[in-house]
Amino acid sequence: MGATAPGDAPLILVANRLPLARQQGVWRPASGGLVTALTPVIERVGGAWIGWDEDAQGVPARVEGLNCDLHAVDLEPELVEGYYHGFTNRTLWPLFHDLVVQPVIDRSWWRSYVTVTTRFADAVSEVVEASPTPPIVWIQDYHLLLLPQLLRERHPDLRIGMFLHIPFPAPELFARLPWRESLLGGMLAADSLGFHTEQYRDNFLRTVQRVLPDATVLGDRVMRDDGRRVRALAHPISIDTEDFAELARASATDAEVAALREQFGDRKVLLGVDRLDYTKGIRHRLQAIELLLEQRPHLRGRFVFVQIAVPSRDDVEEYRRLRTQVETEVGRINGRFTEPGHDVPVHYLHRAIDRTRLAAYYRLADVMCVTPLKDGMNLVAKEFVTVRDATDGDGVLILSEFCGTAYEFGHDAVRCNPFDVEGLATLMEGALELTPDDRRARIARMAQVVRDHDVFRWVTDELDAIWDVAGTA
Ligand code: GDG
Numbered sequence: 001m002g003a004t005a006p007g008d009a010p011l012i013l014v015a016n017r018l019p020l021a022r023q024q025g026v027w028r029p030a031s032g033g034l035v036t037a038l039t040p041v042i043e044r045v046g047g048a049w050i051g052w053d054e055d056a057q058g059v060p061a062r063v064e065g066l067n068c069d070l071h072a073v074d075l076e077p078e079l080v081e082g083y084y085h086g087f088t089n090r091t092l093w094p095l096f097h098d099l100v101v102q103p104v105i106d107r108s109w110w111r112s113y114v115t116v117t118t119r120f121a122d123a124v125s126e127v128v129e130a131s132p133t134p135p136i137v138w139i140q141d142y143h144l145l146l147l148p149q150l151l152r153e154r155h156p157d158l159r160i161g162m163f164l165h166i167p168f169p170a171p172e173l174f175a176r177l178p179w180r181e182s183l184l185g186g187m188l189a190a191d192s193l194g195f196h197t198e199q200y201r202d203n204f205l206r207t208v209q210r211v212l213p214d215a216t217v218l219g220d221r222v223m224r225d226d227g228r229r230v231r232a233l234a235h236p237i238s239i240d241t242e243d244f245a246e247l248a249r250a251s252a253t254d255a256e257v258a259a260l261r262e263q264f265g266d267r268k269v270l271l272g273v274d275r276l277d278y279t280k281g282i283r284h285r286l287q288a289i290e291l292l293l294e295q296r297p298h299l300r301g302r303f304v305f306v307q308i309a310v311p312s313r314d315d316v317e318e319y320r321r322l323r324t325q326v327e328t329e330v331g332r333i334n335g336r337f338t339e340p341g342h343d344v345p346v347h348y349l350h351r352a353i354d355r356t357r358l359a360a361y362y363r364l365a366d367v368m369c370v371t372p373l374k375d376g377m378n379l380v381a382k383e384f385v386t387v388r389d390a391t392d393g394d395g396v397l398i399l400s401e402f403c404g405t406a407y408e409f410g411h412d413a414v415r416c417n418p419f420d421v422e423g424l425a426t427l428m429e430g431a432l433e434l435t436p437d438d439r440r441a442r443i444a445r446m447a448q449v450v451r452d453h454d455v456f457r458w459v460t461d462e463l464d465a466i467w468d469v470a471g472t473a
Contacts, residue, residue, distance in 0.1 A: 011047035012127055014120060014147065015140035018051035018059060018070055029066040036240045037455040042068045048127045073123050075116060082112025089316050092142045095173060096166045097279045097374040101318055110179055121150035128155055136466050141165045146186035161466030162187060163194035166376040171207040180211050188222055188230050192465040196377045196404040198234040205232055235461045236408060239382050241454045245390035247359045256360030268303040268432055271365035273380045275312040278322050281371040281400065281418040282309065286329045288424035293337045293345060296429060300337060306347045362387040367396045367431045371418040375403035382450045389447030393440045396431040408449050412442040
């Protein structure tokens with residue numbers, strides 16, 4: 001199966017990062033749904049990927065296995081500080097995640113964000129001008145909200161789409177940004193704007209109505225005074241289900257599962273897998289585990305909680321503080337509840353693990369805890385149900401009602417309010433008691449939802465939208 005691009009227009013993808021990973025000194029295509037889903041498209045139409053080089057030396061212009069030219073945007077450290085560590089990570093990220101921490105407003109960061117967007121626009125323009133046929137430009141995420149407008153000024157007829165990977169906040173939150181008109185104006189110069197859910201799309205449309213008096217919202221379209229129109233659509237991102245199902249059934253994964261099973265014995269396993277980010281609700285989750293151990297003594301020694309916390313943004317103060325808090329909490333829980341001569345109740349891994357081991361953990365988990373305080377979509381939840389459906393069909397997903405995935409899974413997941421620590425502890429206990437038939441029926445239905453809306457469908461829907469809107473506007 002694969003995604004399709006409409007027509008044969010070459011695709012120019014623009015993202016903060018290039019799709020590369022360095023293994024033993026060799027650059028390879030990064031693993032991950034977006035790259036996998038795009039590979040068949042760019043295999044056919046060719047194209048380019050433009051992204052920040054992240055200060056890496058000698059980023060290649062091509063890598064084997066990816067049929068596109070790579071263009072690295074080089075940024076000086078002061079610009080990275082303002083644009084990346086500042087404006088995107090400390091202003092936009094917390095504000096778009098409903099202020100789970102306070103965003104910082106700093107005008108010098110904004111100036112860096114504008115400068116960096118101009119650098120990206122220069123890089124994209126160069127590729128557009130060199131393209132023998134008119135390309136499609138597809139911009140990813142909140143790092144580049146101003147880019148559609150800068151490109152539109154230079155190329156009035158260019159087909160431009162943008163997809164936002166994080167939530168779009170309610171108008172009253174967005175309105176706190178001193179640059180709200182500029183940011184919306186930047187986005188509205190695209191032909192098509194994609195969001196994970198209708199709720200985020202509607203937040204965007206309501207914000208446009210409130211902040212930009214010259215814009216008219218008609219259904220899912222926004223019309224500007226100058227006659228331009230843009231469509232705002234909900235396209236839920238997803239995973240390559242076949243790839244995950246294969247990984248789940250691989251013999252290497254069987255071996256990992258056996259080793260982990262031996263380690264955990266007959267204890268039930270509760271699992272969390274997240275970037276170490278304050279939006280993911282890791283602290284609340286740990287507090288729920290602590291409450292469970294405190295108030296349900298009969299459960300002590302009967303379950304283990306494994307938290308895989310992938311290091312993230314450790315140049316940013318709030319993330320360093322979070323790491324200290326999480327590690328303090330893990331230490332406190334293990335200090336309180338470990339019995340001499342027995343294993344600890346909380347296993348905390350502050351590192352990324354390889355995909356085989358990740359799939360093994362998914363296979364082992366009796367209860368997968370996906371409890372973000374706010375999350376655009378959350379692919380971990382989709383990976384878990386896919387892996388379980390491909391193997392034993394068992395397992396329970398506890399899922400925050402404040403992530404995009406919750407809109408797709410409805411009540412087949414055990415829905416939780418991640419802020420309610422006591423409620424979460426009760427749900428964790430209840431999840432351990434669901435009947436096998438109920439567990440299997442829920443996993444099967446959720447896995448079907450993911451199969452019906454896999455990442456190839458997401459890419460196809462996004463590219464079709466850019467093509468259609470530009471073609472009919
Ligand atoms: C942003 C939005 C939206 C995790 N640990 C390991 C590992 N992972 C992989 C998972 C999954 C990915 O990382 C995480 O994706 P999420 O969607 O859960 O979260 P974010 O990183 O916050 O992503 C989010 C997403 O963009 C896409 O639009 O869903 O809402 O915040 O694929 O498997 N992979 C490996 N080792 C690990 O230890 N190999």
